[in-house]
Amino acid sequence: LFSRPLIAWSLVQGLLAFVLVTGIFLLGLRWEMPEDEIRALTFFSLVLTIVGLIFVNRTFSESLLIALLRPNRSLVVVVAVVAAALGGTLLWPLASGLFQFGPLHLDDLAVTLASGIAVLVCLELLKHFWRERLKA
Numbered sequence: 001l002f003s004r005p006l007i008a009w010s011l012v013q014g015l016l017a018f019v020l021v022t023g024i025f026l027l028g029l030r031w032e033m034p035e036d037e038i039r040a041l042t043f044f045s046l047v048l049t050i051v052g053l054i055f056v057n058r059t060f061s062e063s064l065l066i067a068l069l070r071p072n073r074s075l076v077v078v079v080a081v082v083a084a085a086l087g088g089t090l091l092w093p094l095a096s097g098l099f100q101f102g103p104l105h106l107d108d109l110a111v112t113l114a115s116g117i118a119v120l121v122c123l124e125l126l127k128h129f130w131r132e133r134l135k136a
Contacts (some may be wrong), residue, residue: 005133012130013056016122017049020115029110036102041112044086044104048116050083056123059129064124 024045028038054075058067089095090104103110 005130009130009134012126013123015055015121017046017053017119019121020049021046022043024111024115035103036100037104038102038110039099040090040096040101040104041108043101044090044109044112045115046083047086048112049119051079052116052119053123054078055120056127060127060134066119089113 024040025042028041033041055064055068058072058075062070084120089099089101096102
């Protein structure tokens with residue numbers, strides 16, 4: 001059903017995402033952030049890392065820029081829903097309370113955005129090494 005190279009590529013992606021999100025969690029602990037802020041920071045980082053994985057896996061045959069410029073209504077809807085959901089959990093007190101999220105500051109949001117960008121850039125660079133294996 002799945003080739004070994006595809007399984008290996010999936011494990012690389014999952015491991016990188018796990019390491020990034022765990023690193024951000026540990027960074028929050030090191031910064032001695034309150035528990036509710038660490039929870040929000042880690043959750044937002046996880047979600048943006050997953051969005052980065054979606055962009056990485058859009059295509060293997062074209063560059064990221066071409067893939068981003070190609071119209072895809074479903075992708076736009078998914079990204080808009082994710083952005084609205086994250087915005088809602090950040091700005092709406094009822095949602096923040098439901099998830100027990102503390103406030104995120106601009107520097108915290110920059111860290112979460114960086115996690116999504118980091119997974120995207122790292123895997124785009126690694127994709128060149130895996131492209132031939134995955135074609136087989």
